[in-house]
Amino acid sequence: MSRSQRALFIDWGGTLALTRHNRTVVDEAGHPVLMDNVAATLARERPRFDVCFIVSNQARISRGEISETEVTKRFVWANEQLGGPFTGWRLCPHTDADGCDCRKPKPGMFRDLARLYDVALSASTHVGDSEKDRDAAMAAGVGTFVWARDFFGWDSAPGRP
Numbered sequence: 001m002s003r004s005q006r007a008l009f010i011d012w013g014g015t016l017a018l019t020r021h022n023r024t025v026v027d028e029a030g031h032p033v034l035m036d037n038v039a040a041t042l043a044r045e046r047p048r049f050d051v052c053f054i055v056s057n058q059a060r061i062s063r064g065e066i067s068e069t070e071v072t073k074r075f076v077w078a079n080e081q082l083g084g085p086f087t088g089w090r091l092c093p094h095t096d097a098d099g100c101d102c103r104k105p106k107p108g109m110f111r112d113l114a115r116l117y118d119v120a121l122s123a124s125t126h127v128g129d130s131e132k133d134r135d136a137a138m139a140a141g142v143g144t145f146v147w148a149r150d151f152f153g154w155d156s157a158p159g160r161p
């Protein structure tokens with residue numbers, strides 16, 4: 001059976017949402033601060049894909065520093081703010097020590113989504129800001145990897161203030 005859907009997989013921290021010291025920066029209302037040009041870029045690029053997913057390592061869940069519910073609430077909020085571009089999301093709550101198959105650079109999250117949503121990985125794209133993102137995309141057979149700074153047209157490298 002050949003899979004048919006083209007997916008846009010997008011990393012969260014440092015790609016969609018501003019992070020500092022590996023944590024999502026939140027505003028006074030507790031909402032994540034989205035990176036520059038995210039809304040305009042997704043409005044332009046999202047129609048080129050059939051489905052779109054946030055794919056995020058969230059090791060702070062394993063360390064008890066944040067709940068999975070809170071992380072999911074942030075994804076839901078971002079989806080509402082951006083006009084509903086996301087078909088869904090996957091997060092890995094584990095740390096390196098857990099040896100799971102989902103923590104990027106492992107390909108598990110991409111493979112799960114591909115199976116569930118009939119995604120043609122070779123025709124799909126991953127946008128991320130780290131080598132773990134790039135390596136996970138490669139391991140999963142995602143056809144295209146784009147650095148977040150190029151996708152969103154940032155002038156400076158990731159890790160802005």
Ligand SMILES: [Zn+2]
Pocket residue numbers: 092093094100101102103
């Ligand atoms: Zn995991």
